Amino acid sequence: MEIVVEDDQLDMVVDKIIAAARTGEIGDGKIFVAPVEQIIRIRTGEKNQEAI
Numbered sequence: 001m002e003i004v005v006e007d008d009q010l011d012m013v014v015d016k017i018i019a020a021a022r023t024g025e026i027g028d029g030k031i032f033v034a035p036v037e038q039i040i041r042i043r044t045g046e047k048n049q050e051a052i
Contacts, residue, residue: 004036010033014031014033017031017032039052040049
């Protein structure tokens with residue numbers, strides 16, 4: 001699963017994923033947080049904020 005969120009939503013989204021997915025057993029998974037360098041809407045060529 002890949003999810004892209006605004007910076008101000010990050011902690012809330014991570015907390016909700018953990019609350020829903022945590023069983024305490026091996027295999028619960030990991031969450032990787034990485035910056036999104038650029039967004040490009042293929043259909044129009046819009047970039048970054050305009051592409052959202």
